Amino acid sequence: MNAISGEILPSPLSLAPAAQRAPLGPGTPRRNGHLLGPGLLLLYWAILSATGWLDPRTLPAPWTAITTGADLVREGRLQANLAVSAARAGSGLLVGGIAGVLLAFLSGLSLLGGYVIDGIVQLKRGIPILAIIPFMILWFGIGEPMKVAVIAVAAFFPIYIQTHSALRAIDLRYVELAETLGLSRWQFLRRIVIPGALPGFLLGLRFGATAAWLALVVVEQLNASSGIGYMVTLARNYAQTDVMLVGLVVYALLGFITDSVIRWAERRLLTWRRTLGR
Amino acid sequence: MSAAAVRIRDLQRTFTLKGVLNGVDLDIAPGEFVALLGRSGSGKSTLLRALAGIDHEAQGTGEIALPQRSAVIFQDARLLPWLRVLDNVLLGQPREARPRAMQALEEVGLARREQSWPHELSGGEQQRVALARALVREPDLLLADEPFGALDALTRIQMHELLRRLSERHKPAVLLVTHDIDEALALADRIVMLDGGRISAELQVPGRGDRTLIALQRKRLLAMLGVD
Numbered sequence: 001m002n003a004i005s006g007e008i009l010p011s012p013l014s015l016a017p018a019a020q021r022a023p024l025g026p027g028t029p030r031r032n033g034h035l036l037g038p039g040l041l042l043l044y045w046a047i048l049s050a051t052g053w054l055d056p057r058t059l060p061a062p063w064t065a066i067t068t069g070a071d072l073v074r075e076g077r078l079q080a081n082l083a084v085s086a087a088r089a090g091s092g093l094l095v096g097g098i099a100g101v102l103l104a105f106l107s108g109l110s111l112l113g114g115y116v117i118d119g120i121v122q123l124k125r126g127i128p129i130l131a132i133i134p135f136m137i138l139w140f141g142i143g144e145p146m147k148v149a150v151i152a153v154a155a156f157f158p159i160y161i162q163t164h165s166a167l168r169a170i171d172l173r174y175v176e177l178a179e180t181l182g183l184s185r186w187q188f189l190r191r192i193v194i195p196g197a198l199p200g201f202l203l204g205l206r207f208g209a210t211a212a213w214l215a216l217v218v219v220e221q222l223n224a225s226s227g228i229g230y231m232v233t234l235a236r237n238y239a240q241t242d243v244m245l246v247g248l249v250v251y252a253l254l255g256f257i258t259d260s261v262i263r264w265a266e267r268r269l270l271t272w273r274r275t276l277g278r
Numbered sequence: 279m280s281a282a283a284v285r286i287r288d289l290q291r292t293f294t295l296k297g298v299l300n301g302v303d304l305d306i307a308p309g310e311f312v313a314l315l316g317r318s319g320s321g322k323s324t325l326l327r328a329l330a331g332i333d334h335e336a337q338g339t340g341e342i343a344l345p346q347r348s349a350v351i352f353q354d355a356r357l358l359p360w361l362r363v364l365d366n367v368l369l370g371q372p373r374e375a376r377p378r379a380m381q382a383l384e385e386v387g388l389a390r391r392e393q394s395w396p397h398e399l400s401g402g403e404q405q406r407v408a409l410a411r412a413l414v415r416e417p418d419l420l421l422a423d424e425p426f427g428a429l430d431a432l433t434r435i436q437m438h439e440l441l442r443r444l445s446e447r448h449k450p451a452v453l454l455v456t457h458d459i460d461e462a463l464a465l466a467d468r469i470v471m472l473d474g475g476r477i478s479a480e481l482q483v484p485g486r487g488d489r490t491l492i493a494l495q496r497k498r499l500l501a502m503l504g505v506d
Contacts, residue, residue, distance in 0.1 A: 173352070173354070173356055174356070174358065176332045176352075177352075177356050177358075178370075179330075179331065179332050180330050180331070180332060180349070180350040181369055181370040181411075181415075182370055183369070183370045187370055191358065191361070191369060191370075192358065195358070195360040195361075196360075198360075270360075271395075272359050272360045272361075272395050272396075272397070273359070
Protein backbone atom coordinates (compact mmCIF):
# COMPACT_ATOMS: atom_id res chain seq x y z
CA MET A 1 0.00 0.00 0.00
CA ASN A 2 1.20 3.41 -0.80
CA ALA A 3 -0.07 5.45 2.10
CA ILE A 4 1.25 8.76 0.88
CA SER A 5 -0.38 8.75 -2.52
CA GLY A 6 -3.52 7.42 -0.90
CA GLU A 7 -3.67 10.55 1.18
CA ILE A 8 -3.03 12.89 -1.66
CA LEU A 9 -5.44 11.41 -4.16
CA PRO A 10 -8.92 12.71 -3.46
CA SER A 11 -11.39 10.00 -2.56
CA PRO A 12 -14.58 9.96 -4.65
CA LEU A 13 -16.50 11.33 -1.69
CA SER A 14 -14.42 14.48 -1.46
CA LEU A 15 -14.92 15.32 -5.14
CA ALA A 16 -17.43 18.10 -4.99
CA PRO A 17 -19.75 18.19 -8.00
CA ALA A 18 -19.47 21.47 -9.89
CA ALA A 19 -21.97 24.13 -8.85
CA GLN A 20 -24.73 22.05 -7.35
CA ARG A 21 -26.32 25.13 -5.97
CA ALA A 22 -28.64 27.03 -8.29
CA PRO A 23 -26.86 30.11 -9.66
CA LEU A 24 -28.07 33.48 -8.43
CA GLY A 25 -27.86 34.99 -11.91
CA PRO A 26 -30.75 34.21 -14.27
CA GLY A 27 -28.68 31.70 -16.27
CA THR A 28 -27.91 31.46 -19.96
CA PRO A 29 -30.41 33.31 -22.14
CA ARG A 30 -32.11 31.44 -24.99
CA ARG A 31 -32.65 32.75 -28.45
CA ASN A 32 -36.09 34.31 -28.86
CA GLY A 33 -36.85 33.52 -25.23
CA HIS A 34 -38.82 36.75 -24.98
CA LEU A 35 -41.47 35.24 -27.31
CA LEU A 36 -42.65 32.96 -24.51
CA GLY A 37 -44.89 35.49 -22.73
CA PRO A 38 -46.76 36.65 -25.85
CA GLY A 39 -47.06 33.01 -26.94
CA LEU A 40 -48.70 31.99 -23.64
CA LEU A 41 -51.12 34.92 -23.84
CA LEU A 42 -52.08 33.91 -27.38
CA LEU A 43 -52.66 30.33 -26.27
CA TYR A 44 -54.90 31.47 -23.40
CA TRP A 45 -56.94 33.65 -25.73
CA ALA A 46 -57.26 30.84 -28.31
CA ILE A 47 -58.50 28.39 -25.67
CA LEU A 48 -61.09 30.86 -24.36
CA SER A 49 -62.35 31.52 -27.89
CA ALA A 50 -62.39 27.89 -28.98
CA THR A 51 -64.34 26.76 -25.92
CA GLY A 52 -66.86 29.54 -26.42
CA TRP A 53 -66.09 31.18 -23.07
CA LEU A 54 -65.25 34.34 -24.91
CA ASP A 55 -68.15 35.93 -26.79
CA PRO A 56 -66.91 36.98 -30.27
CA ARG A 57 -68.85 40.23 -29.80
CA THR A 58 -66.66 41.00 -26.79
CA LEU A 59 -63.42 39.90 -28.38
CA PRO A 60 -63.21 37.91 -31.64
CA ALA A 61 -61.02 34.83 -31.79
CA PRO A 62 -57.37 35.12 -32.77
CA TRP A 63 -57.96 33.33 -36.09
CA THR A 64 -60.71 35.85 -36.90
CA ALA A 65 -58.03 38.51 -36.64
CA ILE A 66 -55.93 36.52 -39.09
CA THR A 67 -58.71 35.89 -41.63
CA THR A 68 -59.99 39.47 -41.40
CA GLY A 69 -56.41 40.68 -41.65
CA ALA A 70 -55.93 38.58 -44.75
CA ASP A 71 -59.12 40.05 -46.24
CA LEU A 72 -57.91 43.56 -45.46
CA VAL A 73 -54.57 42.83 -47.08
CA ARG A 74 -56.32 41.44 -50.18
CA GLU A 75 -58.36 44.65 -50.43
CA GLY A 76 -55.14 46.60 -49.97
CA ARG A 77 -56.53 48.60 -47.05
CA LEU A 78 -54.25 47.22 -44.36
CA GLN A 79 -50.93 47.84 -46.05
CA ALA A 80 -51.97 51.30 -47.28
CA ASN A 81 -53.03 52.36 -43.79
CA LEU A 82 -50.05 50.69 -42.21
CA ALA A 83 -47.65 52.55 -44.50
CA VAL A 84 -49.26 55.86 -43.55
CA SER A 85 -49.11 55.05 -39.83
CA ALA A 86 -45.52 53.81 -39.96
CA ALA A 87 -44.44 56.93 -41.85
CA ARG A 88 -46.13 59.11 -39.24
CA ALA A 89 -44.61 57.30 -36.27
CA GLY A 90 -41.24 57.04 -38.00
CA SER A 91 -40.95 60.71 -38.88
CA GLY A 92 -42.15 61.71 -35.41
CA LEU A 93 -39.61 59.42 -33.81
CA LEU A 94 -36.89 60.74 -36.09
CA VAL A 95 -37.65 64.40 -35.34
CA GLY A 96 -38.08 63.77 -31.61
CA GLY A 97 -34.98 61.58 -31.51
CA ILE A 98 -32.73 64.08 -33.24
CA ALA A 99 -33.99 66.90 -31.03
CA GLY A 100 -33.59 64.71 -27.94
CA VAL A 101 -30.02 63.74 -28.73
CA LEU A 102 -28.95 67.25 -29.75
CA LEU A 103 -30.42 68.89 -26.67
CA ALA A 104 -29.11 66.14 -24.39
CA PHE A 105 -25.59 66.74 -25.70
CA LEU A 106 -25.94 70.51 -25.39
CA SER A 107 -27.17 70.30 -21.83
CA GLY A 108 -24.98 67.36 -20.84
CA LEU A 109 -21.69 68.75 -22.07
CA SER A 110 -21.94 72.41 -21.23
CA LEU A 111 -22.82 73.87 -17.88
CA LEU A 112 -24.76 76.78 -19.34
CA GLY A 113 -26.64 74.43 -21.68
CA GLY A 114 -27.54 72.33 -18.69
CA TYR A 115 -28.85 75.28 -16.72
CA VAL A 116 -30.97 76.51 -19.62
CA ILE A 117 -32.20 73.34 -21.32
CA ASP A 118 -32.49 70.81 -18.56
CA GLY A 119 -34.58 73.07 -16.37
CA ILE A 120 -37.07 73.68 -19.17
CA VAL A 121 -37.24 70.01 -20.10
CA GLN A 122 -37.86 68.91 -16.53
CA LEU A 123 -40.63 71.48 -16.22
CA LYS A 124 -42.25 70.49 -19.49
CA ARG A 125 -41.94 66.82 -18.66
CA GLY A 126 -44.66 67.14 -16.05
CA ILE A 127 -47.30 67.98 -18.66
CA PRO A 128 -49.07 64.90 -20.06
CA ILE A 129 -48.85 64.54 -23.81
CA LEU A 130 -52.65 64.49 -24.16
CA ALA A 131 -52.90 67.89 -22.50
CA ILE A 132 -50.79 69.60 -25.14
CA ILE A 133 -52.82 68.31 -28.09
CA PRO A 134 -55.24 71.27 -28.09
CA PHE A 135 -52.26 73.63 -28.31
CA MET A 136 -50.66 71.52 -31.00
CA ILE A 137 -53.86 71.80 -33.04
CA LEU A 138 -53.83 75.54 -32.47
CA TRP A 139 -50.22 75.86 -33.64
CA PHE A 140 -49.96 73.23 -36.36
CA GLY A 141 -53.55 72.88 -37.53
CA ILE A 142 -55.46 69.65 -37.68
CA GLY A 143 -53.42 68.04 -40.49
CA GLU A 144 -50.30 65.97 -40.77
CA PRO A 145 -47.75 68.40 -39.18
CA MET A 146 -49.72 68.36 -35.92
CA LYS A 147 -49.70 64.57 -35.83
CA VAL A 148 -45.97 64.32 -36.44
CA ALA A 149 -45.33 67.08 -33.89
CA VAL A 150 -47.29 65.31 -31.14
CA ILE A 151 -45.46 62.04 -31.83
CA ALA A 152 -42.13 63.87 -31.88
CA VAL A 153 -42.81 65.49 -28.51
CA ALA A 154 -43.84 62.14 -27.03
CA ALA A 155 -40.68 60.43 -28.33
CA PHE A 156 -38.43 63.33 -27.38
CA PHE A 157 -38.66 63.04 -23.61
CA PRO A 158 -37.44 59.52 -22.93
CA ILE A 159 -34.67 59.89 -25.51
CA TYR A 160 -33.53 63.20 -24.04
CA ILE A 161 -33.73 62.04 -20.44
CA GLN A 162 -31.91 58.73 -20.89
CA THR A 163 -29.20 60.20 -23.14
CA HIS A 164 -28.69 63.13 -20.80
CA SER A 165 -28.36 61.00 -17.69
CA ALA A 166 -25.96 58.62 -19.46
CA LEU A 167 -23.82 61.60 -20.48
CA ARG A 168 -23.80 62.92 -16.94
CA ALA A 169 -22.82 59.47 -15.65
CA ILE A 170 -19.65 59.22 -17.77
CA ASP A 171 -16.82 58.47 -15.41
CA LEU A 172 -14.65 61.48 -14.55
CA ARG A 173 -11.66 59.16 -14.59
CA TYR A 174 -12.11 58.78 -18.34
CA VAL A 175 -12.06 62.54 -18.69
CA GLU A 176 -8.74 62.62 -16.82
CA LEU A 177 -7.46 59.86 -19.07
CA ALA A 178 -8.45 61.84 -22.15
CA GLU A 179 -6.55 64.84 -20.82
CA THR A 180 -3.38 62.89 -20.11
CA LEU A 181 -3.55 61.26 -23.55
CA GLY A 182 -3.94 64.68 -25.12
CA LEU A 183 -7.17 63.84 -26.95
CA SER A 184 -8.69 66.61 -29.02
CA ARG A 185 -12.25 67.68 -28.27
CA TRP A 186 -13.48 65.72 -31.27
CA GLN A 187 -11.55 62.58 -30.29
CA PHE A 188 -12.91 62.93 -26.78
CA LEU A 189 -16.45 63.09 -28.14
CA ARG A 190 -16.01 60.19 -30.53
CA ARG A 191 -14.03 57.85 -28.31
CA ILE A 192 -15.41 58.55 -24.86
CA VAL A 193 -18.59 60.63 -24.80
CA ILE A 194 -20.55 58.97 -27.61
CA PRO A 195 -19.77 55.35 -26.67
CA GLY A 196 -20.37 56.22 -23.04
CA ALA A 197 -23.79 57.69 -23.79
CA LEU A 198 -24.82 55.02 -26.29
CA PRO A 199 -26.39 52.57 -23.80
CA GLY A 200 -28.51 55.38 -22.37
CA PHE A 201 -29.51 56.57 -25.82
CA LEU A 202 -30.60 53.08 -26.90
CA LEU A 203 -32.65 52.64 -23.75
CA GLY A 204 -34.25 56.02 -24.39
CA LEU A 205 -34.91 55.00 -27.98
CA ARG A 206 -36.80 51.94 -26.81
CA PHE A 207 -38.99 54.03 -24.54
CA GLY A 208 -39.24 56.70 -27.23
CA ALA A 209 -40.43 54.21 -29.86
CA THR A 210 -43.11 52.92 -27.50
CA ALA A 211 -44.16 56.49 -26.76
CA ALA A 212 -44.30 57.22 -30.49
CA TRP A 213 -46.71 54.33 -31.19
CA LEU A 214 -48.79 55.39 -28.22
CA ALA A 215 -49.03 58.96 -29.45
CA LEU A 216 -49.84 57.64 -32.91
CA VAL A 217 -52.92 55.86 -31.59
CA VAL A 218 -54.15 59.08 -30.04
CA VAL A 219 -53.51 61.41 -32.97
CA GLU A 220 -54.97 59.02 -35.51
CA GLN A 221 -58.32 59.26 -33.81
CA LEU A 222 -58.27 63.00 -34.52
CA ASN A 223 -59.58 63.92 -37.94
CA ALA A 224 -57.48 61.34 -39.72
CA SER A 225 -58.48 60.04 -43.14
CA SER A 226 -55.88 57.31 -43.29
CA GLY A 227 -53.78 55.17 -40.99
CA ILE A 228 -54.43 52.22 -38.70
CA GLY A 229 -56.15 54.47 -36.17
CA TYR A 230 -58.50 55.76 -38.84
CA MET A 231 -59.25 52.19 -39.89
CA VAL A 232 -60.10 51.28 -36.29
CA THR A 233 -62.24 54.39 -35.76
CA LEU A 234 -64.16 53.64 -38.93
CA ALA A 235 -64.66 50.00 -37.88
CA ARG A 236 -65.92 51.16 -34.50
CA ASN A 237 -68.61 53.24 -36.24
CA TYR A 238 -69.82 50.13 -38.05
CA ALA A 239 -69.30 47.87 -35.01
CA GLN A 240 -66.82 45.70 -36.94
CA THR A 241 -65.09 44.21 -33.91
CA ASP A 242 -62.92 41.98 -36.10
CA VAL A 243 -61.41 44.95 -37.96
CA MET A 244 -60.91 46.78 -34.65
CA LEU A 245 -59.12 43.69 -33.42
CA VAL A 246 -56.87 43.62 -36.47
CA GLY A 247 -55.95 47.22 -35.70
CA LEU A 248 -55.02 46.30 -32.14
CA VAL A 249 -52.98 43.31 -33.26
CA VAL A 250 -51.15 45.45 -35.78
CA TYR A 251 -50.34 48.02 -33.10
CA ALA A 252 -49.07 45.28 -30.80
CA LEU A 253 -46.96 43.73 -33.53
CA LEU A 254 -45.53 47.10 -34.53
CA GLY A 255 -44.53 47.86 -30.96
CA PHE A 256 -43.06 44.43 -30.48
CA ILE A 257 -41.14 44.46 -33.76
CA THR A 258 -39.76 47.94 -33.12
CA ASP A 259 -38.61 46.93 -29.67
CA SER A 260 -36.99 43.76 -31.02
CA VAL A 261 -35.15 45.70 -33.71
CA ILE A 262 -33.78 48.16 -31.15
CA ARG A 263 -32.78 45.35 -28.81
CA TRP A 264 -31.02 43.62 -31.66
CA ALA A 265 -29.17 46.86 -32.41
CA GLU A 266 -28.29 47.09 -28.73
CA ARG A 267 -26.73 43.64 -28.78
CA ARG A 268 -24.74 44.49 -31.87
CA LEU A 269 -23.56 47.88 -30.66
CA LEU A 270 -22.89 47.01 -27.03
CA THR A 271 -21.00 43.75 -27.43
CA TRP A 272 -18.43 45.07 -24.97
CA ARG A 273 -20.92 44.93 -22.13
CA ARG A 274 -21.22 41.93 -19.93
CA THR A 275 -24.42 42.15 -17.95
CA LEU A 276 -26.82 39.90 -16.13
CA GLY A 277 -29.75 39.96 -18.47
CA ARG A 278 -28.36 38.96 -21.85
CA MET B 279 24.88 66.07 -15.16
CA SER B 280 22.91 66.84 -18.29
CA ALA B 281 19.95 69.23 -18.32
CA ALA B 282 17.10 67.91 -16.24
CA ALA B 283 14.19 66.22 -17.94
CA VAL B 284 11.92 67.40 -15.19
CA ARG B 285 12.43 70.56 -13.24
CA ILE B 286 10.13 71.62 -10.45
CA ARG B 287 10.65 74.73 -8.38
CA ASP B 288 8.75 75.88 -5.33
CA LEU B 289 5.58 74.06 -6.32
CA GLN B 290 2.63 74.86 -4.10
CA ARG B 291 -0.85 73.43 -4.25
CA THR B 292 -3.81 73.74 -1.97
CA PHE B 293 -7.10 71.94 -2.01
CA THR B 294 -10.13 72.29 0.11
CA LEU B 295 -9.96 68.67 1.18
CA LYS B 296 -7.13 66.70 -0.38
CA GLY B 297 -3.37 66.86 0.06
CA VAL B 298 -1.28 69.99 0.02
CA LEU B 299 2.07 70.83 -1.57
CA ASN B 300 4.16 73.29 0.30
CA GLY B 301 7.12 74.29 -1.84
CA VAL B 302 8.35 71.21 -3.68
CA ASP B 303 11.69 71.34 -5.53
CA LEU B 304 12.59 68.31 -7.59
CA ASP B 305 14.75 67.55 -10.61
CA ILE B 306 14.69 64.33 -12.56
CA ALA B 307 17.45 63.62 -15.07
CA PRO B 308 16.63 62.12 -18.47
CA GLY B 309 16.28 58.39 -18.08
CA GLU B 310 16.35 58.56 -14.30
CA PHE B 311 13.94 56.41 -12.32
CA VAL B 312 12.69 58.27 -9.25
CA ALA B 313 10.37 56.78 -6.70
CA LEU B 314 8.27 59.16 -4.65
CA LEU B 315 7.57 57.71 -1.24
CA GLY B 316 5.33 59.06 1.44
CA ARG B 317 2.54 58.27 3.81
CA SER B 318 -1.00 58.68 2.61
CA GLY B 319 -1.95 62.33 2.73
CA SER B 320 1.65 63.44 2.23
CA GLY B 321 0.80 64.98 -1.14
CA LYS B 322 2.29 62.27 -3.41
CA SER B 323 -0.71 62.04 -5.65
CA THR B 324 -1.19 65.79 -5.58
CA LEU B 325 2.31 66.22 -6.96
CA LEU B 326 1.76 63.62 -9.64
CA ARG B 327 -1.58 65.09 -10.65
CA ALA B 328 0.03 68.53 -10.90
CA LEU B 329 2.69 67.10 -13.23
CA ALA B 330 0.07 65.25 -15.27
CA GLY B 331 -1.90 68.47 -15.65
CA ILE B 332 -5.13 67.08 -14.27
CA ASP B 333 -5.36 69.04 -11.02
CA HIS B 334 -7.91 71.57 -12.24
CA GLU B 335 -9.51 71.68 -8.84
CA ALA B 336 -6.28 72.80 -7.17
CA GLN B 337 -4.95 76.27 -6.73
CA GLY B 338 -1.28 77.03 -6.56
CA THR B 339 1.91 78.56 -7.82
CA GLY B 340 5.34 77.40 -8.86
CA GLU B 341 7.26 76.33 -11.89
CA ILE B 342 6.96 73.03 -13.73
CA ALA B 343 9.05 72.18 -16.78
CA LEU B 344 8.30 68.82 -18.39
CA PRO B 345 9.33 67.03 -21.55
CA GLN B 346 6.99 67.33 -24.52
CA ARG B 347 6.00 63.70 -24.46
CA SER B 348 4.83 62.28 -21.21
CA ALA B 349 2.52 59.44 -20.28
CA VAL B 350 0.55 58.58 -17.17
CA ILE B 351 -0.26 55.22 -15.61
CA PHE B 352 -2.98 55.27 -13.01
CA GLN B 353 -3.65 52.91 -10.15
CA ASP B 354 -6.56 51.45 -12.11
CA ALA B 355 -5.72 50.44 -15.67
CA ARG B 356 -8.36 52.88 -16.87
CA LEU B 357 -9.09 51.12 -20.14
CA LEU B 358 -12.18 52.16 -22.03
CA PRO B 359 -14.52 49.17 -21.77
CA TRP B 360 -15.98 49.79 -25.25
CA LEU B 361 -12.63 49.65 -27.05
CA ARG B 362 -10.72 46.47 -27.76
CA VAL B 363 -7.24 46.16 -26.30
CA LEU B 364 -5.45 47.39 -29.42
CA ASP B 365 -7.77 50.38 -29.79
CA ASN B 366 -7.21 51.25 -26.16
CA VAL B 367 -3.47 51.30 -26.77
CA LEU B 368 -3.98 53.39 -29.91
CA LEU B 369 -6.32 55.87 -28.23
CA GLY B 370 -5.43 59.36 -29.38
CA GLN B 371 -2.65 58.10 -31.65
CA PRO B 372 -2.62 58.41 -35.45
CA ARG B 373 -3.40 55.37 -37.56
CA GLU B 374 0.27 54.97 -38.47
CA ALA B 375 1.02 54.10 -34.85
CA ARG B 376 -0.64 50.69 -35.30
CA PRO B 377 2.58 48.70 -35.84
CA ARG B 378 4.09 50.42 -32.82
CA ALA B 379 1.03 49.57 -30.75
CA MET B 380 1.31 45.91 -31.77
CA GLN B 381 4.96 45.99 -30.80
CA ALA B 382 4.16 47.60 -27.45
CA LEU B 383 1.59 44.89 -26.75
CA GLU B 384 4.17 42.29 -27.62
CA GLU B 385 6.64 43.90 -25.25
CA VAL B 386 4.18 43.61 -22.39
CA GLY B 387 3.44 40.03 -23.37
CA LEU B 388 -0.06 40.54 -24.74
CA ALA B 389 0.57 40.09 -28.45
CA ARG B 390 -2.29 37.62 -28.82
CA ARG B 391 -4.83 39.64 -26.89
CA GLU B 392 -5.08 42.70 -29.10
CA GLN B 393 -8.69 41.97 -30.11
CA SER B 394 -9.88 41.14 -26.58
CA TRP B 395 -12.25 43.32 -24.63
CA PRO B 396 -10.78 44.80 -21.44
CA HIS B 397 -13.21 42.86 -19.23
CA GLU B 398 -11.82 39.63 -20.62
CA LEU B 399 -8.40 40.37 -19.12
CA SER B 400 -7.17 39.89 -15.57
CA GLY B 401 -6.22 42.87 -13.44
CA GLY B 402 -2.53 42.38 -14.14
CA GLU B 403 -3.13 42.04 -17.87
CA GLN B 404 -5.23 45.20 -17.88
CA GLN B 405 -2.41 47.08 -16.17
CA ARG B 406 0.00 45.74 -18.80
CA VAL B 407 -2.27 47.16 -21.50
CA ALA B 408 -2.08 50.50 -19.69
CA LEU B 409 1.70 50.14 -19.77
CA ALA B 410 1.60 49.46 -23.52
CA ARG B 411 -0.65 52.50 -23.97
CA ALA B 412 2.02 54.58 -22.24
CA LEU B 413 4.88 52.98 -24.22
CA VAL B 414 3.32 53.61 -27.61
CA ARG B 415 3.55 57.32 -26.92
CA GLU B 416 7.35 56.97 -26.63
CA PRO B 417 7.35 59.18 -23.55
CA ASP B 418 10.35 61.05 -22.23
CA LEU B 419 8.60 61.11 -18.89
CA LEU B 420 6.50 58.36 -17.40
CA LEU B 421 4.29 59.27 -14.45
CA ALA B 422 2.94 56.34 -12.48
CA ASP B 423 0.53 56.73 -9.58
CA GLU B 424 0.75 53.57 -7.47
CA PRO B 425 0.30 51.53 -10.63
CA PHE B 426 0.59 48.17 -8.92
CA GLY B 427 -1.30 49.01 -5.76
CA ALA B 428 -4.40 47.08 -6.80
CA LEU B 429 -2.57 43.92 -7.92
CA ASP B 430 -1.90 40.77 -5.97
CA ALA B 431 1.61 40.21 -4.62
CA LEU B 432 2.77 37.74 -7.28
CA THR B 433 1.47 39.78 -10.18
CA ARG B 434 3.10 42.82 -8.63
CA ILE B 435 6.51 41.17 -8.67
CA GLN B 436 6.07 40.27 -12.34
CA MET B 437 5.03 43.82 -13.10
CA HIS B 438 8.11 45.19 -11.30
CA GLU B 439 10.29 43.06 -13.51
CA LEU B 440 8.43 44.18 -16.63
CA LEU B 441 8.56 47.85 -15.73
CA ARG B 442 12.27 47.66 -14.95
CA ARG B 443 13.02 45.95 -18.27
CA LEU B 444 10.94 48.41 -20.23
CA SER B 445 12.34 51.48 -18.53
CA GLU B 446 15.88 50.22 -19.12
CA ARG B 447 15.13 49.65 -22.80
CA HIS B 448 13.20 52.86 -23.52
CA LYS B 449 14.94 55.10 -21.00
CA PRO B 450 12.17 57.52 -20.09
CA ALA B 451 12.50 59.55 -16.94
CA VAL B 452 10.14 57.91 -14.48
CA LEU B 453 8.35 59.27 -11.46
CA LEU B 454 6.77 56.39 -9.58
CA VAL B 455 4.45 57.29 -6.74
CA THR B 456 4.26 54.50 -4.20
CA HIS B 457 3.95 53.79 -0.53
CA ASP B 458 5.75 50.48 -0.91
CA ILE B 459 9.37 50.77 0.20
CA ASP B 460 10.39 47.47 -1.34
CA GLU B 461 8.88 48.50 -4.64
CA ALA B 462 10.82 51.76 -4.52
CA LEU B 463 14.07 49.96 -3.64
CA ALA B 464 13.54 47.37 -6.33
CA LEU B 465 12.88 49.79 -9.15
CA ALA B 466 14.26 53.27 -8.53
CA ASP B 467 17.64 54.88 -9.01
CA ARG B 468 16.72 57.46 -6.41
CA ILE B 469 14.08 57.66 -3.74
CA VAL B 470 12.48 60.91 -2.76
CA MET B 471 10.47 61.20 0.42
CA LEU B 472 7.52 63.55 0.60
CA ASP B 473 6.27 64.67 3.98
CA GLY B 474 3.94 67.50 4.87
CA GLY B 475 3.90 68.66 1.26
CA ARG B 476 7.69 69.01 1.01
CA ILE B 477 10.59 66.82 -0.04
CA SER B 478 11.85 65.72 3.35
CA ALA B 479 14.64 63.36 2.31
CA GLU B 480 16.19 61.70 -0.66
CA LEU B 481 18.65 58.90 -1.16
CA GLN B 482 20.39 57.08 -3.98
CA VAL B 483 19.43 53.45 -4.21
CA PRO B 484 22.49 51.23 -3.82
CA GLY B 485 23.41 48.76 -6.55
CA ARG B 486 21.19 45.74 -6.76
CA GLY B 487 23.80 43.37 -5.44
CA ASP B 488 24.44 45.23 -2.24
CA ARG B 489 22.06 43.49 0.11
CA THR B 490 23.34 44.85 3.38
CA LEU B 491 23.19 48.42 2.16
CA ILE B 492 19.69 47.89 0.81
CA ALA B 493 18.60 46.47 4.14
CA LEU B 494 20.07 49.48 5.85
CA GLN B 495 18.33 51.93 3.54
CA ARG B 496 15.12 50.04 3.98
CA LYS B 497 15.39 50.49 7.72
CA ARG B 498 16.11 54.18 7.32
CA LEU B 499 13.14 54.68 5.04
CA LEU B 500 10.86 52.82 7.40
CA ALA B 501 12.02 55.01 10.25
CA MET B 502 11.34 58.12 8.18
CA LEU B 503 7.83 56.88 7.46
CA GLY B 504 7.38 56.41 11.16
CA VAL B 505 7.31 52.60 11.08
CA ASP B 506 9.65 50.77 13.39
